[in-house]
Amino acid sequence: MDPARKRKLRLVLALSVAVLLAGALVYTSFAGATEASTPSQLKASAESGRSYELTGKVVDGSVERKGDGLRFAIRDREGTERLPVNYQGVVPDPFRDGREVIVSGRLEGGTFVAERDSLVTKCPSKFTKEESS
């Protein structure tokens, strides 16, 4: 095989591998992703049984601790739509009223049932993070 053809073959091979990898990447990421939404979005159009990543702020005064569990209400960052959340698991240090949180789970009935240990709280200052998952 003359060198030019060899090089062409190598190029074709490399390109096909690249396409395959890209395909795998795209497929696995879209398949494995959880959709992020806000309380208002979930209330409007949630598919029950589907896993979502809910983001919003903790409603002041809505936090109740029972044993290992936590109940609180979450609202849009700017808005009043609220959703009750049922959570079990470790609660990160910065968690309190008014803080922005991210929690994964499903909407069941009118309540958001969270996955264990999936609560993440954003710290109001610039740098730190506290995660329990």
Added chain:
Amino acid sequence: MAFAGTACLLVGLLTALYAAVASIAGARTGRRELVVSGRRAMYCLAALLIAATAVLQSAFLRSDFSFKLVAEGSSTDTPTFYKVTAMWATQDGSLLLWALLLSVFSSAVLFLSRRSLRDIAPWATAVLGTLAAFFLALMLGWENPFTTLAVAPQEGAGLNPLLRHPAMMIHPPMLYTGYVGFSIPFAFAIGALITRHTGADWIRATRSFALIAWTFLAAGIMLGALWSYSELGWGGYWGWDPVENASLMPWLTGTAFLHSIMVQEKRGMLKVWNVSLIIATFVLALLGTFLVRSGILQSIHAFGASTIGVQFLICIVVVIVGSTALVISRLPHLRSESRLDSLLSREAFFLLNNLVLVLLCVFVFWGTFFPLISEAITGTEASVGPPWFNAVTTPLALVLVLLTGIGPVLAWRRITSSGLRRAFVVPAGVTVATLVVLVALTNAEDRVLALAMFCLTAFVLAVVGQEMVRGTAARRVITGDSWTRAAAGLLARNRRRYGGFIAHAGIAVLFLGVAGSSAFLQQRDLRLSPGDTFRAGGYELTYERATARLGGDGAGTGAPIAFGAVLTARKGSESFTLHPSRNFYPTRDPSKGSIGRYFEGEATSEVDVRWGLQRDLWTAVRPDISQLEGPIQEANRKFADSSGDVQAVVIAAIAERYRTDPPPAAFRSIVSPLVAWIWIGGGIILLGALIAAWPTPEARVRRVRSLYRARVGRELSGA
């Protein structure tokens, strides 16, 4: 005082712009004076920024709360170490740090290369000057660190307690040194492209900076991971958070760059690849700086929209577009000088290693920006989590470690097949032996991927060991030295090669730790009352009693109240105690009550870890203070206006109540096998990098002597 700082920034901005303009003018007209003047302007800029930093630091140390930054980030009771480091806990302060590091490094490289790279250096100065001007403009326009408050408060807000950890305070400067360090080779690459001097000169001049930048970036990443593991309440060291990824990506491409420049130096190949790689690394470094400060990704670090996000984005776009256009226009000058002789050569494997690293970077990039990508494509924002990242990066990591073992064995151009066979016999044997031993004696075969990684680590260590032994033997043949002298000589004369090999060994050890700790982790979350016992990872742990401590924080973070637990752990004849606790910091929010505010501020988990080479036992506790709500509210009412002393007594009483009658507390214990090897591996990598970067004495002496000779020649001819 603050005005002096702002003045420094303003003059600095003008100086930086002048440096850029003068250098370009000098380069185009050929007038040396302008170039020299531009260079000196850069020195001045460094001096100005050092002065500005000094002003800010003195404000912190004096607790001068008229400075907005000091009022927000420090307080009179913040320990001195954290007062000094608080500067870069804020957006404004970290911009200043970036600019400071940039100007100092630029000055250093320009000073060191002032007699060489005649054509390229002015353009590099221009690029660096423009970059510095950008940061200064950002500060002056939007985020001035020297902003003052109309009324200086009596007391500052104090440093966020989560940041009160030595590792966390060294972590930003290290990362920034890494990011800024890569801007130097970038600037010289641009200069090389503009002047069409695309040989290896720009690489030789900036290689040390690239290596130093890489080292600091690696150290910064490791410190972040270490901090996360030992400070935060979740017990992990890497969460694939966007900001973590943002620091990893330039490191990946930077590693690729360090390898591929060797190919260009030796064989004149991969010129286009190298310039593209350094451009990508620099863009990723800017992106890393930008991601922390913008709100475009849902990260736990980023929050809301920041005021300088758009400007950064524009800067990044300009850099990308400009550099790409430049590379394309100079393609004819970037042709390779030779071809690949054989696939069994170092060049070929470096190329392969580059491919794997860049692929890793692409995967991490994809996952990090997936929310934006998915929103653009499907309209809904979705994100991928650690499971996806781990699944996608693990195969590549395995291949990477394999390559770190094969690379050192090869030779440039081509290795003989007999040489190859000789080289792999011993390491292959060691690997197989490791496999057999692990399967027979441990339960490692439960996790195939981890087992594969363990064997690969053995492979790499065997290769590195063999290379050292054989190299020493070869040297002995030439010099006739004893074994130790030959080995020392080998290392000294071939610092880059053997430093690199040691770094490879470090990588293998690091991945050993990663594989062990992620595959064989045992985590338990429980609620316990004093006296309860549980088993974790072969240990029997007992919650002995609760603790409550006021003041006298051992870790030096200044926490007034700490509730915790004492646990005893037993395993066979081994027995020790653990003291995890939770620090409570007061808040200045008056709505929480005068007593309650001590409990309602920030709280951090003080983890207790029992380090071990075989495994770590990590514990954290989350005391339940909800039952203290009653007494606290009562105290709020009764003692609202009492003096500090009385309040202290009341708090002591409440604390005592917790200690004597604690409700069940939430405990988390994690047993991570081999996790200590991650840090050890990291240390080995840094050691290898240090050896590789250490300048050889002979080169220095020869360089100085030649300069003297030149001077003599010049002066004689002038006389």
Added chain:
Amino acid sequence: MLVALVVLRPLVEGPGREVEEDARRAELEAAKEAKYREIRDAELDRGMGKLSAEDHRTTDRELREEAIEILRELDALEGKSPRG
């Protein structure tokens, strides 16, 4: 204070004192060092059995010729400034 800072900035517009050759010399020295390192590396590789005798001969010859070229250029530079 502003004025003092501006005044402190030494602006040099004087004539260039460095001769062109110094720059070229430094570059050549650096290239020479790199070339020597390559020759030594090749020797080491040969000693360790990675390079065949023939390959090493070829490589060594090429590298030494390149080194000689660099030395020649260096000498030419020095010839230009006589040392008396």
